[in-house]
Amino acid sequence: MAILWLGLLLGVSFLATPVKFEAVSLALPVALDVGRVTFALLAKVEWLFTATIVVAILLSPPPRLLRWSCFGALTLVLLVQALWLLPALDARVAAILAGGAVAPTNHHLLYVVAELAKALALLTLSGEALWSLSGRNAGCGRSAPASVASLPSDPAALRFQGN
Template sequence: MNTAIKYPLAIASVFLWTGFVCAISFMEAWLKFKAPGVSLAIGLGIGRLVFNVLNKVEWVLAFAIIINLLSLGGTLQASFIFLFIPLILLSLQTFWLLPALDIRAEMHIQALPVLPSNLHIYYIMAEGLKVLSLLIFSIQLFKFQQP
């Protein structure tokens, strides 16, 4: 019986990526505002820092997955669409959503008027879809462990 894991770095990276997103996007993002003494400006400053670092960590984990799959002879099969979805969403967050949210946060911090926006809703929806896709992808990775 072969018990070797075919894509160990990819499997570990998928679960780390999912855990980071769940912990930060679904817990830290709103909990920091409940802490005593955390004003809107301080919370937004913390959020900008944390989400920009999270974004960089996500890219490292995404590249680790891709490198592990390709270096061990993995093929990016049609069923791996559930890897491409998070990569597309991460790209949208990196180049559109996070910069736009950073601008809005800075405007709040500077006490400038900020018009209503759906950007946070888009970000939350993207995070939910990203987590769902990563979980489905992780199941597929385990299926590809079969000899």
């Protein structure tokens, strides 16, 4: 789930959004309105990812400290975005769409920093999950899969027994 979320985040926040402002035929108010709608939907989808990741962490074997730390960081960033940044940015877009002038702020920069923090947490969570699935951390308190554990320990027994 973290890898899917990371892909969505990179595609929307770091690819599609900046590119739309490069389209000369797209007026700034329209681009801002599309961005407002896009990020509102992205925020809802991210909460669904959050719920699925919590379930995945609860069902995963220990150790879980890194997973919970990444999840906590993701949740904190989502809360800051949902309760402060997105409403502030939406108000700015509404003022621009109404023809008003808005004073410069750091809200967009803070949003980009928040997206980078989410990307880093998701990358770490994805990497840890892949590492866990690879079985390379068997010495970290995890047992080998049953198919590996049932192999004979004598190398001679592993040779092909042909006719």
